[in-house]
Amino acid sequence: MQRSTFSEQPCSVARTLDIVGDRWTPLVIRDLALGISRFDAVQRDLGISRKVLTQRLEALTEHEVVVRIPYQDNPPRYDYRLTEKGNDLAMVVLALQQFGDKWSFGENGPPIRWQHLGCGAISTPTVCCDACGVPIRPGDAIPLPGPSFDPERAPEIAAALDRIADAFG
Amino acid sequence: MQRSTFSEQPCSVARTLDIVGDRWTPLVIRDLALGISRFDAVQRDLGISRKVLTQRLEALTEHEVVVRIPYQDNPPRYDYRLTEKGNDLAMVVLALQQFGDKWSFGENGPPIRWQHLGCGAISTPTVCCDACGVPIRPGDAIPLPGPSFDPERAPEIAAALDRIADAFG
DNA sequence: AGCGCAAGTTTCTTTTGGGAACTCACTCGC
DNA sequence: GCGAGTGAGTTCCCAAAAGAAACTTGCGCT
Numbered sequence: 001m002q003r004s005t006f007s008e009q010p011c012s013v014a015r016t017l018d019i020v021g022d023r024w025t026p027l028v029i030r031d032l033a034l035g036i037s038r039f040d041a042v043q044r045d046l047g048i049s050r051k052v053l054t055q056r057l058e059a060l061t062e063h064e065v066v067v068r069i070p071y072q073d074n075p076p077r078y079d080y081r082l083t084e085k086g087n088d089l090a091m092v093v094l095a096l097q098q099f100g101d102k103w104s105f106g107e108n109g110p111p112i113r114w115q116h117l118g119c120g121a122i123s124t125p126t127v128c129c130d131a132c133g134v135p136i137r138p139g140d141a142i143p144l145p146g147p148s149f150d151p152e153r154a155p156e157i158a159a160a161l162d163r164i165a166d167a168f169g
Numbered sequence: 170m171q172r173s174t175f176s177e178q179p180c181s182v183a184r185t186l187d188i189v190g191d192r193w194t195p196l197v198i199r200d201l202a203l204g205i206s207r208f209d210a211v212q213r214d215l216g217i218s219r220k221v222l223t224q225r226l227e228a229l230t231e232h233e234v235v236v237r238i239p240y241q242d243n244p245p246r247y248d249y250r251l252t253e254k255g256n257d258l259a260m261v262v263l264a265l266q267q268f269g270d271k272w273s274f275g276e277n278g279p280p281i282r283w284q285h286l287g288c289g290a291i292s293t294p295t296v297c298c299d300a301c302g303v304p305i306r307p308g309d310a311i312p313l314p315g316p317s318f319d320p321e322r323a324p325e326i327a328a329a330l331d332r333i334a335d336a337f338g
Numbered sequence: 339a340g341c342g343c344a345a346g347t348t349t350c351t352t353t354t355g356g357g358a359a360c361t362c363a364c365t366c367g368c
Numbered sequence: 369g370c371g372a373g374t375g376a377g378t379t380c381c382c383a384a385a386a387g388a389a390a391c392t393t394g395c396g397c398t
Contacts, residue, residue: 034312359379
């Protein structure tokens with residue numbers, strides 16, 4: 001299906017989707033974040049086809065989200081581990097998980113919870129404003145054109161931003 | 170490519186990916202979150218194929234992430250708007266955007282910024298602990314089995330959680 | 339010598355995605 | 369009154385992925 005490449009696009013969301021924009025990659029990242037670092041362990045856990053897992057790990061390695069660390073030669077065998085960039089992606093996966101916890105497991109509670117080591121509490125990782133620390137609810141923040149925004153390349157977005165700016169006079 | 174369905178899986182990330190697990194859906198949600206609500210406007214903005222956009226909007230409507238609001242009959246025409254559930258997904262998209270801002274636009278700054286109405290600051294939406302409000306960095310939180318965790322169905326994960334629990338004895 | 343494991347690779351079939359053209363049902367300008 | 373324009377899809381064809389399952393390679397064990 002000759003997928004379109006997003007890496008050239010002037011949009012942070014699109015460029016990120018160039019890395020995690022399919023149904024398996026985020027799950028692979030989740031497993032790696034949990035410390036499941038071997039090819040076969042990830043494959044068994046996810047039930048992903050071996051071919052697709054190979055492709056995903058290659059792509060993640062190219063994007064420097066994952067590094068392959070040899071743990072034996074002959075035959076060469078590797079651990080897959082998240083880089084710093086990969087750990088940042090794991091935070092995105094955490095956001096996906098929160099959504100699922102809220103909307104898909106309302107009844108019996110989520111399958112996995114997180115304990116925040118900083119305060120010891122069982123935590124609900126939430127998207128917050130880094131300036132004031134308050135959770136951001138939809139509508140609590142408004143989009144503004146940033147330094148590299150180009151109205152020529154994104155006229156629909158420019159119009160949308162104008163409408164929003166007008167509404168907040 | 171006969172996609173596997175994730176909605177039955179006992180994993181919050183997988184179930185969420187059943188909704189947003191492709192390269193277009195999160196971008197559609199971003200556009201809707203910015204107030205771009207018409208079929209053609211979204212299509213023009215993203216350059217997505219009309220067929221795929223139709224499919225995505227249908228799927229999002231089925232998942233109750235989006236509602237179709239008629240704004241004229243004859244011919245019937247609709248605005249697409251995010252539901253409350255959709256707004257929560259928009260927070261996930263915000264996390265995707267933050268990652269892209271950090272790792273794909275280091276040089277010239279991001280194309281879109283957000284102003285938090287609560288405090289007025291230009292905000293970097295960050296994943297934080299809801300209990301103490303501190304940003305969560307990778308490694309700052311540890312996963313624990315939740316109420317609906319089933320070691321039988323996820324032995325690799327159970328083993329990984331055990332390893333982590335041991336490490337924090 | 340035979341079995342099993344880890345990590346891929348190959349082959350074959352089934353779906354999807356992209357692109358572009360086509361269809362309705364109006365509405366607007368002249 | 370008529371052709372152009374618009375909004376929202378729909379239809380077709382083709383190329384690129386995904387799935388499943390079998391095959392490969394190098395050991396280590398017994």
